Amino acid sequence: MPFDPAPFTRKRFFVTERGGVDLRPPSTRREFRFRLLFVTVIICLLFLILFLRLWVLEIFQGEKFTRLAEDNSIRLLAYPAPRGLIYDRKGRVLAKSRLSFSITIHPWNLSEEILNETIDQIGPIIGMRKEEIRERIAKWPTPFSSVLLKEDVGLEVATKILERKGSLAGIDVKTRPLRYYPDGELLAPVLGYLGEIGREELRTLRSKGYSLGDRMGQDGLEKVYDGYLRGEDGGWQVQISNQGQRIGVIGYRKPIPGNDLILTIDKRMQEVAWDSLRGRSGAIVVLDPRTGEVLALVSSPTFDPNLFVPRISKTKWSSLKEDPLHPLTNRAIQGQYAPGSIFKVITALAALEKGLISRDERFSCSGTFPFKDRVFRCWRKEGHGELNIKEAIIHSCDIFFYQLGLRVGVDNLVELSQKFGLDQPTRIGLPHEEKGLLPTKRWRKDSLGRGWYEGDTVNLSIGQGYLLVTPLQMASLMSAIANGGRLYEPQLVKEIISSEGET
Template sequence: MLERRKPIYKPSNGKQVSILFVGIVIIAFFFLGLRLFYLQIIKGDENKKLAENNRIRLRKLIPQRGLIIDRHGTILAGNIPSYRAMIVPEDFEHSPDGFKLIARCLNINVDEIQKRLKSASKDFPFRPVTIKTDLNWKEVAHIEEERSHLPGVQIVVSPKRYYPFGKTCSHVIGYMGMINVHELRKYEYLGYQSGDWLGRSGIEASCEPILRGKVGGRQIEVDAIGRELKTLSEVLPIPGNNVILTIDLPLQKKIEEIFKGKIGAVIAIDPRNGEILSMVSSPSFDPGVFYKKISKKEWMKLVKDPFHPFQNRCIMGQYPPGSLFKVVVAAAALKEALITPSKKVFCPATFILGDQEYRDWKEGGFGDINLKQALIESCDVYFYKLGYRLGIEKIAKYARLFGLGRKTGIDIPGEKSGLVPDKNWKRKRFNEPWYLGETITCSIGQGYLLVTPIQVASLFSAIANGGILYRPHLIKRIERYDGIITKEILPEPLGKVSISKENLDVIRKALIGVVNSPVGTGRRCKMERVLVGGKTGTAQVISIPKNKNEREIPFKLRDHAWFAAFAPAENPELVVVVLVEHGGHGGNVPALVAKDIFDFYFRRKSGEEMQMVMFKGIANDR
């Protein structure tokens, strides 16, 4: 037992204290009793009447979802009204005639109505049950005509998402889906109800809180057959905010047209501020498909498509950069003063390390060449040698400096970070040491190295604009439903690549040579009026014997082809990155695609300028 303790505290005024508290308690309960008396006796009859024919109903008022608009003001995602027929089970007359009548009005059979009513929760007899969605005008009119014979039947209008351009730009816009049970329980989705839609990918998802708006509600009194008599109280819904994108719809459409039938990704970005003008991932999908009733077979076809149409390859596709990476290695070597632009290096057909032989793509090698020539003709041995001297840690350092190996922070969800390997990573991942040979393959962008097209776009933007890494972004500004701008997205520099202006100039000049020299790997992109600079890349899917014809290789094993370019080279305002999966060599298909894009862009621009000149001319004449 515990030790005995003497009573220490003897309240001098214990009695008074307890009388005070007892008094407080009795007064509190007296007030509760008084309140009950007031509600149950004085207001009793009134409340009884209210309870007997409790005809207060709640109606949710769904707000218009914010629009998604391109930079020129064209609506990419909007709303159209959709009519649905609903039944309040408690008010509905469950007779065979009633069922028949409504079935005739809606062109459905009685069984389906009964099935829907049965599936509804018995807990909420006053909660309307949806019988048919997307009614046409005829069906709506029919119901309205028979109104008096259909107690408890309502026609509810709610906005439905509508994508006027179908498959165009779908990876940027994203799609919507119904909220699931798991999400309903989370904080973030407080205020959502089952059956609500929310953005699942793209801007629809990343801007969900902005686009959604605020649900309103109305308490209404109804009569015996469920007709609305009067509104008791109402909170109007607030429409969602509109999101204006940096997307340039005509350019986007043009690129999609050019890229039709190919698999891969194209990005057009403004290197001066990180605004993405176009983002194309192919194959694409129609976001409206989620609103239609599609058969299970069709759905499975979409989901199981081997080319994954829902994947946004621009931010989720991770590929070896191939020879694009030579740009990073070149910048690193210049910065580390391992070479000078004019110094010539002897490049035979192979680079030998221990008992390993590393081949150049060109049989016979290049002989004595400098950095510029090595980039123009994409000499492998030159970069094997540079990579060997730099070592993997330095290569990784500069790759990261250019934003590789981490997410760019683009404003749509699902971005992948790519991979920049180094010794530490390999030890953690495979518990193995780093081999020198891996440094060699890495220095021409093969091996473990992985990049996403958006990272490449960001990298080439930095080279084009003098070394600033901007966060690539798709949102230009956000406007309230009445047009007041609530947020303007300004260019956000994530960092400056610490490569001197002279060194970047050397690289830029070499990249101009890639396109404009007769021996350049990107010569197919050469344009007459605009000076283009760029770099080709070929990402190995598997190692292929040299002498094999490309057409003999199965499609799935063919190399991925890259081309990244900027123009006009003197003062770049557009960077284009093209990736064609299994497209062979970067100098072929991707370079031609990029050329068509530049052609469209600059032709349109000069057209606009011409018009401006003409307008000015007219104005001056007057």
């Protein structure tokens, strides 16, 4: 078979100047070099044009732009988002926002002459002396931001300023929503109040989007659900001349309202409970035993949360804190009291659960109960005679439960009390809840330095002695008794609804 060299000669190899091998023919390599040169020239031309443009702006128009920068500035006019509304279970408004007017001045880009003229004119309108305004500007904590002169002024004052806006350089009338509680003190223990964020608080809150002067919940549901209730602020970016006048609006961001809360509270039931306590110290809690929902929660005396809007004066704050009736204390969750006869239910239930008494067994009550070196008495001096456990509960016979408590013993009473949560907070979701005091043998030894006596058990069996509970703990206990033994965590909030209507 003859030798065919064609398969070995179809591809040609070219040795490059650097000794490498290039498979491309010379014509292809020349074309590639030409394209590379063309692209390089284009890029250089673009950079040259950009450089010439910057040079022209700097040399021929630099003075113009410098003058514009000096004559004008960009200012952000913030508009706080409306706080979410709070409703009762039937849609009645418990907390909302109202429109308010605040007067601010932006003095930083005003000449001294113009600033003096503005201060001279604005002072009499808002009821501030020149020295006050000067001091406010000098002590303002955030330089180059608008200085608040007067907050929550009337419509008449705001209108007067707007009518003279052309001659009041740097002055702005800002609208902002402020919290309003239509029913005043009726729901203060539940709703709480708002307060202004100070510098110390801001150190930990800045990362969460808060700014100096923002208002946040300080107590009650306003505090617990602050993150839901507060919205996202919006505002305008405006161009301001060196005369302090607005030239135009550059941008706008719409504020997003906060989420609304629907509570389990029934306002009508709250009013009935409040009226029954008016003028007296105490607390009332109403629970739905089927769900644990709080229908009413009243503490008296209390305070009007509108006092904190826009901010409470030092005099009023001191008056509230020093009031001997403690209106800032929510007695329903913070007040600690001896439960008294309500606790007899625990004593009876512990005895029945342990099989220490039958329903028919009877104890005798003569009005007095001599025990060791003491004499314990029944609330009814003449006594109740012979009673079984049902009759003893109906008549709340002390001497019956003295005897039953001694049979049950302190350990069994404590064990059942713990099952009903009397040694811990109910977790209702309100700040500062107390857990009361459930005395035990160990507690008596550690706290008082002595052991537990049977006389202590006698007192404990009728809810006296060292035992302390909150009204809410007692309401939860009786709710569990009513529903067959299920202990619910009390609920105050049914739903959280976004500004778009989503749950």
